[in-house]
Amino acid sequence: MSRLVISGARPLGGDAVDIVIDGDKISEINPAGSTNVDGDRVLVADNLVALPGLVDLHTHLREPGREDAETVDSGTRAAALGGFTCVHAMANTEPVADTAGVVEQVWRLGKEAGWCEVRPVGAVTQGLNGVKMAELGAMASSAAHVRVFSDDGKCVDDAVMMRRALEYVKAFNGVIAQHAQEPRLTEGAQMNEGELSGILGLRGWPAVAEEAIIARDVLLAQHVGSRLHICHVSTAGSVELIRWAKSKGIDVTAEVTPHHLLLTDELATSYDPFFKVNPPLRAAADVEALRLALADGTIDAVATDHAPHPSEDKECEWAAAAFGMLGLETALSVVIDTMVRPGLLDWAGVADRMSTRPAQIGRVAGQGGSIEVGQPGNIIVIDPEVMWTVVPSELASRSRNTPYRERTLPGRVVHTVYAGTPTVVDGALAETKNNERSVTS
Amino acid sequence: MKKHLLSSADLSREDAILVLDTAAQLAQVADRPVKKLPTLRGRTVVNLFFEDSTRTRISFEAAAKRLSADVITFSAKGSSVSKGESLKDTALTLEAMGADAVIIRHGSSGAPHRLANAGWINGSVINAGDGLHEHPTQALLDAYTLRENLCGGVGDLAGKRVTIVGDVLHSRVARSNTLLLATLGAHVTLVAPPTLLPVGVENWPCEVSYDLDASLAQADAVMMLRVQLERMNDSYFPTAREYSRRYGLDHRRMESMSEHAIVMHPGPMNRGMEISADVADSKRSVIVSQVTNGVSVRMAVLYLLLGGNSPAQPAPHEGIEE
Numbered sequence A: 001m002s003r004l005v006i007s008g009a010r011p012l013g014g015d016a017v018d019i020v021i022d023g024d025k026i027s028e029i030n031p032a033g034s035t036n037v038d039g040d041r042v043l044v045a046d047n048l049v050a051l052p053g054l055v056d057l058h059t060h061l062r063e064p065g066r067e068d069a070e071t072v073d074s075g076t077r078a079a080a081l082g083g084f085t086c087v088h089a090m091a092n093t094e095p096v097a098d099t100a101g102v103v104e105q106v107w108r109l110g111k112e113a114g115w116c117e118v119r120p121v122g123a124v125t126q127g128l129n130g131v132k133m134a135e136l137g138a139m140a141s142s143a144a145h146v147r148v149f150s151d152d153g154k155c156v157d158d159a160v161m162m163r164r165a166l167e168y169v170k171a172f173n174g175v176i177a178q179h180a181q182e183p184r185l186t187e188g189a190q191m192n193e194g195e196l197s198g199i200l201g202l203r204g205w206p207a208v209a210e211e212a213i214i215a216r217d218v219l220l221a222q223h224v225g226s227r228l229h230i231c232h233v234s235t236a237g238s239v240e241l242i243r244w245a246k247s248k249g250i251d252v253t254a255e256v257t258p259h260h261l262l263l264t265d266e267l268a269t270s271y272d273p274f275f276k277v278n279p280p281l282r283a284a285a286d287v288e289a290l291r292l293a294l295a296d297g298t299i300d301a302v303a304t305d306h307a308p309h310p311s312e313d314k315e316c317e318w319a320a321a322a323f324g325m326l327g328l329e330t331a332l333s334v335v336i337d338t339m340v341r342p343g344l345l346d347w348a349g350v351a352d353r354m355s356t357r358p359a360q361i362g363r364v365a366g367q368g369g370s371i372e373v374g375q376p377g378n379i380i381v382i383d384p385e386v387m388w389t390v391v392p393s394e395l396a397s398r399s400r401n402t403p404y405r406e407r408t409l410p411g412r413v414v415h416t417v418y419a420g421t422p423t424v425v426d427g428a429l430a431e432t433k434n435n436e437r438s439v440t441s
Numbered sequence B: 001m002k003k004h005l006l007s008s009a010d011l012s013r014e015d016a017i018l019v020l021d022t023a024a025q026l027a028q029v030a031d032r033p034v035k036k037l038p039t040l041r042g043r044t045v046v047n048l049f050f051e052d053s054t055r056t057r058i059s060f061e062a063a064a065k066r067l068s069a070d071v072i073t074f075s076a077k078g079s080s081v082s083k084g085e086s087l088k089d090t091a092l093t094l095e096a097m098g099a100d101a102v103i104i105r106h107g108s109s110g111a112p113h114r115l116a117n118a119g120w121i122n123g124s125v126i127n128a129g130d131g132l133h134e135h136p137t138q139a140l141l142d143a144y145t146l147r148e149n150l151c152g153g154v155g156d157l158a159g160k161r162v163t164i165v166g167d168v169l170h171s172r173v174a175r176s177n178t179l180l181l182a183t184l185g186a187h188v189t190l191v192a193p194p195t196l197l198p199v200g201v202e203n204w205p206c207e208v209s210y211d212l213d214a215s216l217a218q219a220d221a222v223m224m225l226r227v228q229l230e231r232m233n234d235s236y237f238p239t240a241r242e243y244s245r246r247y248g249l250d251h252r253r254m255e256s257m258s259e260h261a262i263v264m265h266p267g268p269m270n271r272g273m274e275i276s277a278d279v280a281d282s283k284r285s286v287i288v289s290q291v292t293n294g295v296s297v298r299m300a301v302l303y304l305l306l307g308g309n310s311p312a313q314p315a316p317h318e319g320i321e322e
């Protein structure tokens, strides 16, 4: 069987090397140009940056139930193009992923598609109703090996339910990923509560609605000695709470979305629902605090919260529109723009926040490794210098609701290698070993 | 003037005075035996009302008809617009009809903004009230009424003190008035319980007070906002009685106002809640003339957005049709 050679790549921006992958593992790392590639498949990476395959903790693939918005196949194509070799599929599908049957279905669809690893997230409560605990143990023991549990889209707002869930998942090393949104404080809420919401007449979504839940949950996690993950942290106050909790040794991790690292609530002045998202875009000071927190590790991971919606759910008035925006195909570019270019993260930092730590949080063996001999062959090659303009119709996602329409962003994924097989070659989807469908554009 | 009237912030001081002056000229039409000008003959004006408001709809209809426009009214009640037909589809229908202006009332803040900017239609958009956002023609008719009563019907409102009382948080009238009256030089004071003031109100171009009595003596005009009783159920205030006692305008409070000061209300009133019946019907009340002025001001807006260059009033020999 022939080998795969990524020639001349610079792992984490270091010296150029040839990375040889045999099967699904890295078998050799040689000085650039010194590898005999006779009979091997070669991906040219002349001085481009190599990183471990990215891992997304927060992806809405919409299947089953909303295949008009996205499918496991279309969503994982988008993931591969964005440099991801693993995504966590959120549980708020129809039916909800609250049983072993549904998580196994999603997991199997991911395997069949073959574009990246799909790790289903299990619902914490049955039907996301917040009332009865779902069969977390059955999902953990299923073929899908669920370790992350979340009612994302809804907050587990009942304190007793949250406590029980945190305790229960200790038995299988699970984690509760909380969508921190106090429901009463956000009834009918449309955008960040501040001066702008008052002027625009859009119901305010106060920072305290997020922060109050985080404060409660870190104390619960401390009390019961469990592992807690905070989804899409969006305010400076949340950062302070998480920083405090970590300083007390509480086992809490947190993620931030690319859009909360780049966009602010000012965009709501257009009343364009492409900027409507949960949690809402916040003020510039929040964006600044989030960037610094990601830089210093208070926030552990970047997670896309990729949320596809069909056009009829966005081409309408603000209040009627769905919350959410696409993220998989632009995440790395936004991180380069907001973190790498300003000097807040180097490539090792990007690998840590977008691959290593999310893989640890999700307990995903075989992802988030380093680029060393013996490690899994999950590697991406990126050109950090190239500038590109986001054209919604050119995205692989089935939906078009990107907030970066016509924006120019830095950096593109050139090659993605998942488990030793190229899924993206020269910026286009490749044939995979599991999927005969060949898509090139 | 901009192409659309979506917010009072779209109006410069000069724009606003032009609207008021034009409205004053057009008001004379109402005194004629034939209340009609040919100015907008052949133009199509659509009233698109996703939210019920008979008085605003009738006011705009009368304004458009007096300018001889063809008027089409879409009302939400019982039509496709209330059954989930999207704003976009409705807009495309209107565009196919060749609407020159769309007057939109919508329960969602920013819906007029979407209609104007999403590329669905080419005509002018006039905001007739959107969600909790704005109602700029209401502010214009209020400014007209203030100018008529306090400034001899000319110029701006420099130095006049206007107190706006009530549910500022949920009031598009308060937002539009605060912006427009400040643009025209008035000193605006918003009075409300703290629960009914939006976050960030301290940065609006006005003063803010929780104490109605303290601001009455200096006011040249007091504008009472409608307070919906269901706010009580959401604990914005404890009871209607307590609200009325602390923030309602009754005879005793009216007595503490200066001699020339006027009382305004955008309607519909909750008599006995924010305003007592005797105050609403008193000599100081200009609530009825607010309604009359509404038609003149809306004629002026339509005229200025659509009529372009021709004079506001035809020479006497020009044709005036039935």
Ligand SMILES: [Zn+2]
Binding pocket: A152, A153, A154, A179, A231, A232, A278, A279
């Ligand atoms: Zn969420």
